[in-house]
Amino acid sequence: MEDVADLAIETGLNAGASFVDIRIEYTRKTNLDVVNEVTRNTILATEKGAGIRAFVNGSWAFGYTSDVTKQGIRKASESIAKMAVTASKWVEEQFEIEAPSFQDRIEYKAKTPIDETPVEYKIEQAKQLSKDMSETDVRVKSSRIIYRDVYTELYVANSLGTMVKEETGRIVFIPMCTAKDEKSTQQSHIALGLTGGLGDMPDDLMLMLVEEPARIALSLLSSKAVKGGVYDVIVDPPLNGAMxxxxFGHACEGDSLTGGSSVLQDRMGTCVGPEHINLIDDPTLKGHVASFSYDWEGTRATRKQLVKNGVLNEFMHSLDTASRLEMETNGAARAMTFMYPPIPRMSNTFMEPGDWNLDELIEDTKEGIIMCNVDYGYTDSTKGSFMFKSVNGQLIENGERTDVVRDASIAGQILDILPKIDAICNDFFYDAGSCGTQGQMAWVMSGGPHIRLRQVPVGGV
Known part of the structure; x- marks a missing residue:
């Protein structure tokens, strides 16, 4: 791959580009869908190709090819560089790409590497999870297990001297449960994932894949719709992470700043919440589904403290946004496949735990509601507005949990909501998810502790 990458860079520079990079990517994917122990869908896919970018005086051009021979790469690189040169004649904002270079090789290590695990074994695991969920209760009428894995070899090189190869394996389980009694039918799902192999999934998380969706769906059978009003709200880790x-996280992505579409525009160094709030994006965490050592531009990944003690502290950058804003790149560029250009993206994003015990927080709340998990929602990072509907929850009366509720939603402006967080628990949980931006999907992790919001509007019936 090194000789092909060198050829792409040399060809692009000779064609007039001032910066050239290439990503050569090989992936093997497995997608399984098992319903009530029956395999409904099995997809095995392999992709290989290269994405090439050329830059001239603030102008980018990007293209890709599945022909990774020297002839194919030379042709693609020359064409892409010429596009950048032509487009540079009409660019108003001129700047140069300035960044450090990196040289490294990261090998994929797992107890049971997914690229060496037979698909038959993966199907067996999914069927067993479906069987175990069905047997949790006679009211469980349907158990569905969606399984995804992807093995990736990514090689990145650029004209600044970067040469990085990283191998990764990612797994995501999405178990879904449908429960039914004589009065209603309820559904629930969760998503858990990791970087590694099936043998790296802890036993407690494997058990959770079965028990948690069933527990939630069964509890909803006896739930009642919440009454809308103003409540003290305790938000659980999955809903906290989603919020x-x-x-907030999308407003911290560098391209939302350069595009003028972030509510956090010109707020760096200002207070956005109480000093006990710390928000992190950290792809360097070991074993999480959105963990990586180098981003898709070959920049070393870093822990980014988006909010430090309530103060907006850092954004997530690519080479482009860091250079435009004269900031340091921090390894946040990701791309869905070689067919897409890297853009600033979140990875493992969460709120740091505090010092409250959950039981003590419930007792201290007196009257309120606990909102759990995410059904659906929407956000507008330009205004900072959001709405999320929770899956399940519980009322708090006289400092104790009482009725199970559903159909609760919370909405507002994130810069108005953050100051209302007066308590952060010392627990922590995370889940996996997929995030779509600019037509690109990426696996992400989000989570945090339980938190309390004082006197916020809650939608209901």
Whole structure:
């Protein structure tokens, strides 16, 4: 791959580009869908190709090819560089790409590497999870297991001297449960994932794949719709993580700043919440589904403290956004496949735990509601507005949990909501998810502790 990458860079520079990079990517994917122990869908896919970018005086051009021979790469690189040169004649904002270079090789290590695990074994595991879920209760009428894995070899090189190869294996389980009694039918699902192999999934998480969706769906059978009003709200880790990811994290992505579409525009160094709030995006965490050592531009990944003690502290950058804004690149560029250009994306995004015990927080709340998990929602990072509907929850009366409720939603402006977080628990949980931006999907992790919001509007019946 090194000789092909060198050829792409040399060809692009000779054609007039001032910066050239290439990503050569090989992936093997497995997608399984098992319903009530029956395999409904099995997809095995292999992709290989290269994405090439050329840059001239603020102008980018990108293209890709599945022909990774020297002839194919030379042709693609020359064409892409010429496009960048032509487009540079009409660019108003001129700048240069400035960044450090990296040389490294990261090998994929797992107890049971997914690229060496037979698909038959993966199907057996999914069927067993489906069987175990069906047997949790006679009211469980349907158990569905969606399984995804992808093995990737990614080689990145650029004209600054970067040469990085990283191998990864990612797994995601999405178990779904449908429960039914004489009065209603309820559904629930969760998503858990990791970087590694099937043998790296802890036993407690494997058990959770079966028990948690069933527990939630069964509890909803006896639930009642919540009455809308103003409540003290305790938000659980999955809903907390979704709020931070969607309503705040996207506004911290560098291209939302350069595009003028972030509510956090010109707020760096200002207070956005209480000093006990710390928000992190960290792809360097070991074993999580969105963990990596180098981003898709070959920049070393870093832990990014988006909010530090309530103060907006850092954004997530690619080479492009860091250079435009004269900031340091911090390894946040990701691309769905070689067919897409890298853009600033979140990875493992969460709120750091505090010092409250959950039981003590419930007792201290007196009257309120606990909102759990995410059904659906929407956000607008330009305004910082959001709405999320929770899957399940519980009322709090006289400092104790009471009725199970459903159909609760919370909406507002993130910069108005953050100051209302007066308590952060010392627990922590995360889940996996997929995030779509600019037509590109990426696996992400979000989570955090339980938190309390004081006197916020809750939608209901």
């Amino acid at each position: 931070i990811h969607e309503a």
